[in-house]
Amino acid sequence: GAGVSQSPSNKVTEKGKDVELRCDPISGHTALYWYRQSLGQGLEFLIYFQGNSAPDKSGLPSDRFSAERTGGSVSTLTIQRTQQEDSAVYLCASSLAGGSLQGYTFGSGTRLTVV
């Protein structure tokens, strides 16, 4: 597609439920990133995928968070047993290389609300 596509755009879930967030990067982009923005905060790095290399998961806040990238394209971020502090906008981005002065292209995000 022309841009980074994320779905759903909004998700309201009950505390304790699992959620899956999806990201379709720009075709041909080998690098894919997940960030999140909590209310009043800057963007927080979560995880980075580059080609077939092992992902950098150093930003995942707890073991309830996991992500995978199938076939080097679509990525899914899964949050298990959601908590209220997980409420945030989850942003996916992609780029041709692993970060550069050109910056990433972000999707519009998934707004997750845990009630």
Added chain:
Amino acid sequence: DQQVKQNSPSLSVQEGRISILNCDYTNSMFDYFLWYKKYPAEGPTFLISISSIKDKNEDGRFTVFLNKSAKHLSLHIVPSQPGDSAVYFCAAGSGGSNYKLTFGKGTLLTVNP
């Protein structure tokens, strides 16, 4: 510990005047810096960047200045236009892990007609 700080949550300027958005950082390992613009309900859009080997980068109405000794950078928009009204995020990265950007909290710029 906030490594990238945007101390002004908001800024209001008149159309046609200069907008100056500021950003401070604490990590001396950062060696490149980016500015992103974000409209409501959209993802951030890359605006302009600068490497630490430079002290200025210009792209049309947008200029970023870097003062390494002060660990400070600024984004100048001149002339400002109503369409520039958005949240501006400063971000920093380091060469060894240039995929992991650290973002500030953002500054909401309002350009009044």
